[in-house]
Amino acid sequence: MRLPAVTLAILAAITTTAAFANEMERVTPIAHAATQKECGECHMAFQPQLLPAASWGRIMDDLATHFGDNASLDPQAVVDIRAYLTSNAGRLGDGRLTRITEQRWWTREHDFRAHIWSRPDVRSKSNCTACHRDADKGLYEDN
Ligand code: HEC
């Protein structure tokens, strides 16, 4: 069977995003004390593999206006955390986006009805531990 090029491109894109989500089933837990502490204060500290290096760079460039919060740190901590996050970053994903929850692999896996996100035990898409009990250990395969 001969498929038109556009169909092949769509199939390739679907396969890639599905494989990418699978790759995130288990990510390496955070092994950097400063990242765990400073980036785990207001939300779970997200594992570096969940975003590409460019996204982490953008986040670390602007901690003063961090998603409506001030997450500023002293300059040395910024250097250390940036180095840890970027050198352990994921291979794929859109480096223009600073949210994990806006990455295409993520939205495809989490295409739920609106009322799910407003449940009092969920509240926010970024509240990974609400649904992935062991998210802080890098485990996302169990819901
Ligand atoms: C002062 C509180 C605070 C600190 C400290 C903080 N954050 Fe955040 N962060 C937030 C808030 C608020 C949001 C938006 C949460 C939401 O929309 O649900 C957020 C969101 C994020 C997101 C996007 C989550 C998504 O929706 O995909 C990332 C990535 C992130 N933070 C990384 C970091 C990193 C890296 C650090 C450490 C350098 C850090 N945060 C420290 C408050 C903080």
Ligand code: HEC
């Ligand atoms: C409201 C509950 C909920 C929240 C919040 C949530 N997830 Fe999920 N997540 C799920 C469910 C349910 C699935 C399985 C979807 C499926 O099998 O089609 C899933 C799938 C995944 C997968 C794919 C796992 C696999 O087996 O391929 C990853 C990775 C993931 N989530 C990461 C995250 C991250 C990171 C966060 C926080 C930024 C998050 N999730 C927030 C419910 C949630």
